[in-house]
Amino acid sequence: AVYRQSVEAITTYRLKVVEENEDPSLIEKLINSGQVEELVGQAEDEIQLIAKMAEWKAWEPLEEPAPPRQWEYFKKAALTE
Secondary structure, X not given: OHHHHHHHHHHHHHHHHHHHXXXXXXXXXXXXXXXXXXXXXXXXXXXXXXXXXXXHOOOOOOOOOOOOOOOHHHHOOOOOO
C-alpha cells in the first residue's frame, strides 16, 4: 500500500503542475526531478513497474518467513560525523 500511495501522490502532484503550467522550464523547476523528457521517461518506467508489482503481488505476505535478522539494517541509526 505504501508504494501505491507514494506513486499516486507523486503522479497527482506532477499532473497538477503540468495542467496548471504551459512553460516547460517552470514545470521542470516546480517538479524538480529533471527535464520534461526525463519526467516522461520516469513515468514510462513507473508504468512498467506498476505492471510488474501487480504480477509479483508484492503486497501479499512472503511465501516463506524471512531469515532471522533479514531486515535489521533498516533499523540502524544514521551515521553521524
